[in-house]
Amino acid sequence: MFDVYFCKHKQSAVTKNGKPYDNVILQDKTGTIDAKIWDPNNAGIDDFDSMDYIEVHGDVTSFQGALQVNVKRVRKCKEGEYDPAEYLPVSKFKAEDMMKELLDLAGSVKNPYLHQLLEAFFVKDEAFIKTFRQSSAAKTVHHGFVGGLLQHTLAVTKLCDYFCTQYSVLNRDLLITAAICHDIGKTKELSLFPKNDYTDDG
Template sequence: MSIGDQLEGFFLLQDAYAKTTMGGKPFLSMVLSDCTGTIDAQIWDYTGPITPKDDGAVVKIRGTVSEFKGTLQITVDRLRLADSNDQYNISDLVPTAPIDVEATWQKLQEIVDTIEDQDYMVICKEMLSRFGEKVKNIPAAKSIHHSFLNGLLMHTTYMLQTADFLAGMYESVIDRSLLIAGTLLHDFAKCEEFTTSPLGLVTDYSKKGQLLGHLVMGAHEVANVASEMHVPEEKSVLLQHLILSHHGEPEFGAAVQPMCAESELLSFVDMIDSRMEIYRETLEEVPAGEFSKRIFALDRRIYHHN
């Protein structure tokens, strides 16, 4: 898009915020997206019918590309919800993971099948039977990284491959079965933490997601499954610990700090994969030889070298 472009078409309403100008006039601030990315948009002197409750819906807009503080945005003139008579391709609107979904899903299962400890294996298999389809399809986040369909599958499988390699390198201190099980299950509760749109993208956090978070919810679910499967308490507690500590430090959302080698390694594997994905997504939009804008999750700009 270039400044001054006139456009009309369908977008995903990723976020909407009802606001008021300094002069007291209402307007709707939006984040619109399609499979190529996101852009901010505003429609002035607007009171509805579209509201923040329509987050995740498909909208049709007519507007003009403008600029604000060096960033492109859309000034919208007309806005409405898409209806059943409209013709558009969902695949043009919803970003999806840059992976072969079925091959990646098979890879995940192949790694899980190599878990030698039968107690950890039985927990993983039961959790996959309960949550596997959601894990395969949902995003891994609302915005920061892997926020596209099949994002959680991509994130989890890449982490499993990294964890598998590092478990071999540090086999003298790592219980591979525990590490692989914790890596598989570390984000499973995002299935219940998020609320999603009809198209499958994350629109908000559920009540339990906000009050408890996926670390606590995930540890609780694992504890229940371990009890049902008569897994020894020590193994159940260790697996719960990996889930509760995988964000590394309390300031990054960890319920507890890592206190065993497997939890320490899992927290680094999670950070590696999430940060590399942030780089990948950012560098796609930054020309070679230039710096990005400041990235909130990294608290810095990054350079796209030739």
């Protein structure tokens, strides 16, 4: 294995025998993989930290049913040697298409107060809209990628819209508004990629 990866996380540790090693999480657009540097003081291992882009030489092995990289050499990359966008996991759907569909659902809300609430966030607040479109819905559990929050919100809202066609007792305006807004706190709870980690507020 030989390629450039984004170092999402790096942590030093010690084996039972007292030998130092590094736990590393490597990331590219397809996702993440655990890696081990068993000889971190080797001359072939450049100094690097979390959030760096690194050129990795190593072997892919299986450990307890999961793939893992046994790192042999590391070179810290310089700016211009990589495109950060190539290392971010992204939604398989276009953000523009998802946002249009979500706004169409928001626009169908007839209650003037709920409609005004949705407009305040999803039409008039440009800073919020930009962050919402780029945010993930979680660190790892579900929709943990760029556009994940938008994709998750749209999916929940469409389900609620469907339920309203099956159960007339439901208040559609209230349910659609709640679905669209149910996770907007994630824009404050999680930082944007490439970090995608819990903030102090979160």
